[in-house]
Amino acid sequence: MTDSAVLLDDVDRRILNALQIDASQSNSELAQQVHVSAPTCLRRVKHLSESGVIERQVAIVAPQMVGARLTAIVEITLDVQAAERMAEFERHVAGDGAVLQCYRVSPGPDFVLIVQLADMPAYHALAHRLFAAHANVRNVKTYFSTFRSKFETRIAV
Incomplete structure (x- = not known):
């Protein structure tokens, strides 16, 4: 993970926005929501995680x-x-x-x-x-x- 910004395209931004609203959805559901194939979505999420853009996925407790x-x-x-x-x-x-x-x-x-x-x-x-x-x-x-x-x-x- 680095402190420098990662270049994001429109697909990355759609994925990040969707995950910030609901990270519990399956890869298939996420792919459908952001209009990409399931393998593409999985690869993109993996890259976003490995590059440090996605720090972690958590449940927010009241x-x-x-x-x-x-x-x-x-x-x-x-x-x-x-x-x-x-x-x-x-x-x-x-x-x-x-x-x-x-x-x-x-x-x-x-x-x-x-x-x-x-x-x-x-x-x-x-x-x-x-x-x-x-x-x-x-x-x-x-x-x-x-x-x-x-x-x-x-x-x-």
Whole structure:
């Protein structure tokens, strides 16, 4: 997988758009939907996966249906921003299942995390194990979602 953009043609774009809406369909169904033969579709999807355009295929779970009712957006500022200390913090939070996303950002805080938890006691436990116990964390500012008006995973291609 590389960070450089892959050239996509119209068939690739149709496949990607269809898979972003429903990745559970069979290859035959996908091929029919995007108007190509099943072998062509299979070859294209394989190439899109091997080139890193398709990172992975997952099921999106409704958090509230599995007891994860609290969404927190957390800003983190570190004391020391050297590259190795930034990478250390990323490794530190990456291992926690409640942390769904971690972004290095600029300007402002060093990181923004998206966290999904059951409740406030679960947030307090997470804050202690990830932030309070980490010597390089200088500041933590947390926003709690009161309503999610949009959630989308599709990227325009």
